[in-house]
Amino acid sequence: MTALLEARDVSRLFPVRGSGSLLRARRMQTAVDQVSIAVQPGEVLALVGESGSGKTTLGRMLLGLTAPSSGQVLYKGQDIAQAPASALRDFRQAVQVVFQDSGGSLNPRHTVAQSIALPLRYNRGLAPEQAEREVDALLEQVHLPPRHFRNRLPHELSGGQRQRVGIARALASQPQVVIADEPVSALDVSVRAQILRLMFDLQQTQRLAYLFITHDLGVVRAFAQRVAVMYQGRIVEQGTADAVLDDPQHAYTRRLLAATPIPDPRRQQLG
Amino acid sequence: MNSGATADAAAPLLDVRHLCVDIAQGPRQLRVVEDVSLQVQRGEAVGLVGESGSGKSMTAFALLNLFPSPLARVAGGEVLLEGRDLARMDAAQLRSVRGARVGMVFQDPSSFLDPLMPVGRQIAEALVAHGQVDGSRARVLELIDLMELPQAAQVALKYPHELSGGMRQRILIAAALAMKPALLIADEPTTALDVTVQAGILKLLTRLRKELDLGLLLITHDLAVIAETCQQVHVMYAGQIVESNAIEPLFDRPAHPYTQGLLRSVLSPQSRAHDLFSIPGGVAIAGQWPSGCRFHPRCPIMRPGLCDTAVPELGSSGQGVDRCHLSGAPEAIHAWG
Numbered sequence: 001m002t003a004l005l006e007a008r009d010v011s012r013l014f015p016v017r018g019s020g021s022l023l024r025a026r027r028m029q030t031a032v033d034q035v036s037i038a039v040q041p042g043e044v045l046a047l048v049g050e051s052g053s054g055k056t057t058l059g060r061m062l063l064g065l066t067a068p069s070s071g072q073v074l075y076k077g078q079d080i081a082q083a084p085a086s087a088l089r090d091f092r093q094a095v096q097v098v099f100q101d102s103g104g105s106l107n108p109r110h111t112v113a114q115s116i117a118l119p120l121r122y123n124r125g126l127a128p129e130q131a132e133r134e135v136d137a138l139l140e141q142v143h144l145p146p147r148h149f150r151n152r153l154p155h156e157l158s159g160g161q162r163q164r165v166g167i168a169r170a171l172a173s174q175p176q177v178v179i180a181d182e183p184v185s186a187l188d189v190s191v192r193a194q195i196l197r198l199m200f201d202l203q204q205t206q207r208l209a210y211l212f213i214t215h216d217l218g219v220v221r222a223f224a225q226r227v228a229v230m231y232q233g234r235i236v237e238q239g240t241a242d243a244v245l246d247d248p249q250h251a252y253t254r255r256l257l258a259a260t261p262i263p264d265p266r267r268q269q270l271g
Numbered sequence: 272m273n274s275g276a277t278a279d280a281a282a283p284l285l286d287v288r289h290l291c292v293d294i295a296q297g298p299r300q301l302r303v304v305e306d307v308s309l310q311v312q313r314g315e316a317v318g319l320v321g322e323s324g325s326g327k328s329m330t331a332f333a334l335l336n337l338f339p340s341p342l343a344r345v346a347g348g349e350v351l352l353e354g355r356d357l358a359r360m361d362a363a364q365l366r367s368v369r370g371a372r373v374g375m376v377f378q379d380p381s382s383f384l385d386p387l388m389p390v391g392r393q394i395a396e397a398l399v400a401h402g403q404v405d406g407s408r409a410r411v412l413e414l415i416d417l418m419e420l421p422q423a424a425q426v427a428l429k430y431p432h433e434l435s436g437g438m439r440q441r442i443l444i445a446a447a448l449a450m451k452p453a454l455l456i457a458d459e460p461t462t463a464l465d466v467t468v469q470a471g472i473l474k475l476l477t478r479l480r481k482e483l484d485l486g487l488l489l490i491t492h493d494l495a496v497i498a499e500t501c502q503q504v505h506v507m508y509a510g511q512i513v514e515s516n517a518i519e520p521l522f523d524r525p526a527h528p529y530t531q532g533l534l535r536s537v538l539s540p541q542s543r544a545h546d547l548f549s550i551p552g553g554v555a556i557a558g559q560w561p562s563g564c565r566f567h568p569r570c571p572i573m574r575p576g577l578c579d580t581a582v583p584e585l586g587s588s589g590q591g592v593d594r595c596h597l598s599g600a601p602e603a604i605h606a607w608g
Contacts, residue, residue, distance in 0.1 A: 050465040051436070116352045158553070159323070188322045188492045193536035193549035200547055215465050218495070218538040222547050245540050259470035261495035265518040268477075268499060 002077040003038035004209055005062055005095060005177050010035055031057045034071070039177055044203060046220045046241070048256065049230035054117040055213050056136050058230070059179050061099055062211065064088075073127030093123045097176035100182035101255035102166030107155040112139070112165050113150040119172040138168040142198060160191035167199065182231045185216065196223060217260045221245055231251045281352055284486040285311040290358075292326070292333045296558070303557045304329050305510045307348070311454060316480055316487040318497035318518075320533070321507035324554045327490050330507070331458050334488075336360075353453065369399050374447030376526065378459035380439035384431040390442045391415070391427025397449040412488050414445040419475060425499035437468035441475065445463055448479065448553075450552050454486040455516075461496065473500050498522060506530045509555050509565035516591025526593040528606035529566050535607060548607070564596060572602045 013028040029140040032054040039045050039062075045249030049055040060066040061073055064080055070135070072079045075091040083091065099105045113135045136146040142164040154162060160174050163183060170178050184192040202208060212224055220227055220241055223247060226245045229237040229252065237250040248254045284570075292304035298376055304326040311317045321327040332338045333345050334357065350357040352372060357365065377383060384393060391411050398407040415423035418441040440460060447455060457476065461469035477500060480487050489500055493575070497504055504521045506514040506529065514527040525531045532550040552569040555561055561568050567578040577596050588598045597603040 112437075130299050143342070160553070189454060189494065190322055190492075190533060190536050190550050193538070193547065196538075198549045199550050201545065217540045218542065221540060222542040222544050229563075255467060257540060259467040260472075260540055261466070261470070261493070261499045262539045263495045263498045263522060263534060265498045265501075265522050268518075 002042065003074070004027070004076065005211070006036075006038040006074040006077075007058065007062055007068075008036050008072045008074060010058070010061055010068040010073065012054075012061060013069045020072050030076070030233050032061070032068075035230075035233075035235050036071075036144045037228050037238070038234060039209050041176065041210050042203075042207045042209050043196060043226065044212055044224040046214060046224035046227045047218060047230060048214055048217060048227055048258075050215050053230045056141060056181055056228045059097075059181050059211065059213050059250045061138070062180055063095060064091065073240040076112040088152040088191045093173045094176040096170035096173050096178050098163070098166045098170050098178060098183045100185055102162040103154055103157075103159070106162065106165060106169075108154050111151050111153060112144075112157075115154075116169050116172050117163060134172070138172055141171065142168045142200070150196050156161070158191075160195060163187065167202070168193075171202065171206075175208065177211065179213070182215070182219045183212075184219070192219075199223075217245065217256055275349065282351075283310040284313045284353060285309075285488070286351040287330075287334065288349040288351070290330065290333055290350065290515065292329050293344055294340070294557070295342040301558045302316050302346070303343070303480045304333060305509075305512050307505075307512055308514070309505050309512070311486040311488050313453060313486050314480060314484045314504065316477070316489060316501040316532075317488045317503045318501035319488065319505050319507060320492065320494055320497055321529065322554050324490055324509075324556060325507040326557075327507045328458055331375075331456050331488070331490050334456060335373060336365055336374070337369070341608040352509075366529070367401075369454070370397055370447070371450045372452050373454045373456060374444075374450075374452040375458070376440070376447050376460050377455045378462050380436065380443050380463075381431060383443055384439060386395075386431055386470075389430060390434065390439075394427075394442065394446045394449055397446045399466040401450050403450070403519070405487045407479050410449065412446075414449055415442075416447070417479070418442070418445045419471075429456070435468070436464050437471060440464065440472055444472075444475070444479075448483070448485075452485075454488065456488045456490070459492070460489070462491070462493070467568075469496070476500065482536040488565070494534055495539065509560050510557060511565065511594060512585065513566065513595070514591060514593040516589075517584075520590045524589065524604075526573060526598050526603070527595045528570050528607075530593075531606050532569075564594070571608070572597055572600075572606045 010032060011034050012032040013030050015026035016029050035058055047055050061068050077172050078087055078138055080091055093130060096112040116135045116138055117131045120126045120134050126134060139146040144164050184195050203210060224241050227241050228235050250259055287309050290304060290307040293300040293302055307330050308362060315604055319327050334350050345358050392409045398410060411427055412423040415426050420426050420441055444485050461472050466492045480483055501556045502518055504518055507510050508529050514530045525534055533549045550569055555565060563579045563581055564583050567573045583596045585592045
């Protein structure tokens, strides 16, 4: 089976700031080091790692926002660096993103409806009045009553509401895979649960695939079928959620599991 | 009680009684914290848990009158620290308490550090501000050491941007503890950090609490963090404490439907898809608290004619107290089914 979205042996190097001079090339740092992962249609793949592990850079490469220094990103088997314009348009519509802070990725001067209408107009080519109806349908889907939310500006929304708008905007393009980069990390526990529930339901009803980037192992098994653990730019462990969480092979995965807080006060005594 | 200068040895380190906080909104006063009472003993970690907008941070600011806005003020109640009422102190008296008897750390370490000053000097500032100039350098190195940061002398010379988020938080804790306070108030100290870094900070706080016999008031939205760190818990909702108990009974037998819902929405690596649970609706905002029990519009066992009209008091149930009309009733034991 051809994977929906695949990174094949990708690496990404960044120049180290301030390291170069007139005569010397800048030193390069490897953010992502020969990584291969694949997202299958309709599956949830969790990409787990801490800040600086390269997981966001990998996500950006899969989105086509950052070009790999080497290796390929394939969409339905086709290298996006060599894809013709029509295939690239396809890719940009089918692969969408939800960021940690949707507030920062929403135009502060656009109303909720305007933000969601943009991909409807440009990715799906809907006429303005069609787009308007579709905006309402999308807002319903993310449980924001259109009547109340259509004309609000981002600063008038709570963190959870902004994240719902971010999800609605991603859904507007009718994607096949959504890359969600820490979509709930900035939210309160109770709101986090609501957003996860929403994302889970959407995945089930729309046969979406997710690449779920997170540092929190707590959400992984409830949400993902497979897990890839990233550490210092490399995938150190990959497998089904059950296998990785019940029988972690890599020392870093074990450390991550031990550090994940559990709502059981009796662990205190174990210290 | 003895009104002398020395505190009663048996009295709690921090005794907050019926604290109320108002925010001025034009001509009217908006009550954001209502009738909050809690105690912290020496060597004890007490958790204050709630969602954004529950008033938990406002409570913390109120303790030291450190409100982020001049519109907020303590509108009632007492804040007794070692027997002295902080709520009645003038600005000069409060300055001698802040940093000296009570230290504070907050969520985002970067915004509390000066980017242009080496971190060692910033720790020393806490000492100098309280007149301890002599030996401050040695004390700073001792503090950095106490924070489990290697090579204290080198770390002291670094600027904040040269340190990781976890190291910056350790520097802030060092500054907060410079004057050997009896109480440390930590407001979401690990929320912006990676889990492995968070685990390190929580472990450090627990070690410091035990070694220095420190009272710790930990404010967070994450019950799992509370479970790992605290002995007592207070759950806040819509400006009020809705449940208080010792850690084990609170996690074993949460009485208030809100606490039960909050506990169920915590995910751990053991959670499965069918565990994805959330309390419907959102936190009511200050000034628009619902009538009766403030949680009633979201409550699965709301009894019409009672919960939406009568205001519940904090009443004892088992070991703890909770603010639910139906506390103890069969349907309230597993409110969410």
